[in-house]
Amino acid sequence: MHSAIVTGVSRGLGEALARLLLGRGFRVVGIGRSSSPQLAGSGYRFVACDLADVAAIDAALDGPFADLAAAKPESVCLINNAAVAGPVGVLAHLGAADVEASLAVNLAAPIVVANRFCSAFADHVPRSRVINVSSGAAQSAIPGGALYSIAKAGLEMLTRALAAERTAPGFRAITLRPGIIDTQMQTFMRSQSSERLPNVAMFQDFHASGRLVPADVAAARIVDRLVLADVEHGRTYSYAEL
């Protein structure tokens, strides 16, 4: 049995990935504050967990991870997908709570989940894989989007740290920069004021010029190229090359 753990399954890319994987016969554990009604069936288990509450994550995951490990899957793939684009705002206008909230969901939570994943699966399952969903913003600073960029840059280092620490042939850690996908995250970005997000026109143009990729289309490529096929340990993959 092949299995996957996906964070952020209420909508967007995470929902599309979980739905596709279930359709391909994977056992899927979805983690988030709520689950899409489209995700159901005997192969699906939803774990309610607010990833902003970092200290509570371990307790929420212990039982479900132990149950999945006990089913002795041939492979298990963690997709650290959940994220928040906000709060946006240029430095000098951010609050300490904004900083804390953004880094909790976008950086601290994926580290905690990956840490738990490694202890539960990496040494016990023939093939295990971590896919950290990052963004081009990890490399290019977008005015007003500093918190998101900083967190994604840190998330990419999580991939590299995993690759440096874990060299067993059955384990892979990779980063995905998924391109621009037609989800609520893009809606949120293009509806910001230019005071908070000076480059808001770029996000409006992504939409107006029809450049957004449907989440189902992106998910199919990601599953075929990064979940099912072999990948290079530690590497960053961009959607354009999938």
Ligand SMILES: NC(=O)c1ccc[n+]([C@@H]2O[C@H](COP(=O)([O-])OP(=O)(O)OC[C@H]3O[C@@H](n4cnc5c(N)ncnc54)[C@H](OP(=O)(O)O)[C@@H]3O)[C@@H](O)[C@H]2O)c1
């Ligand atoms: N869309 C793009 O163009 C784009 C571009 C580059 C990278 N990405 C990356 O792709 C991934 C998927 O993004 P998306 O576009 O699908 O975004 P989205 O539609 O906004 O979905 C984000 C998901 O994360 C979950 N989430 C947010 N805060 C959470 C929390 N505190 N606890 C648990 N779950 C939480 C959301 O659940 P709730 O319903 O609970 O909020 C939702 O399921 C993210 O890592 C994003 O950074 C997206």
